[in-house]
Amino acid sequence: MNNIDKRNRLDEEVFSYRVSKNNSLFINFKGKEIKIVKGKEAERLLSKIHAAETDKEIQLVLAKITGNFKHGNEKNSKKKA
Numbered sequence: 001m002n003n004i005d006k007r008n009r010l011d012e013e014v015f016s017y018r019v020s021k022n023n024s025l026f027i028n029f030k031g032k033e034i035k036i037v038k039g040k041e042a043e044r045l046l047s048k049i050h051a052a053e054t055d056k057e058i059q060l061v062l063a064k065i066t067g068n069f070k071h072g073n074e075k076n077s078k079k080k081a
Contacts, residue, residue, distance in 0.1 A: 010056050010059035010060055010063065011056065013055060013059055014029055014030050014059070015027065015028065015029055015058075015059050015062035015063060015066070016028045016031075017049070017062060019046065022038075023038075023042055023043065023046070024036060024037065024038045024042060025037040025038075025042040025045055025046065027062055027065065027066055029066065034066055035065065035066050037065065045061065045065055048061045049061055049062075
């Protein structure tokens with residue numbers, strides 16, 4: 001786990017989720033909804049979340065399902081030389 005989150009971003013618990021009545025999973029990043037997962041994919045994701053032993057592992061599962069949140073160059077994308 002230490003090699004995956006070198007900058008300790010997942011310690012901040014930036015991801016959150018909620019489950020609807022029909023088992024759709026709504027994933028938020030810093031309070032903003034960024035992804036909705038439904039059906040069998042939501043069931044697999046929920047089983048991974050319930051199997052996680054720590055909050056940091058839950059954050060990692062949510063980060064992986066949402067896409068590219070690990071590059072670290074997001075702030076520099078608009079910077080010009």
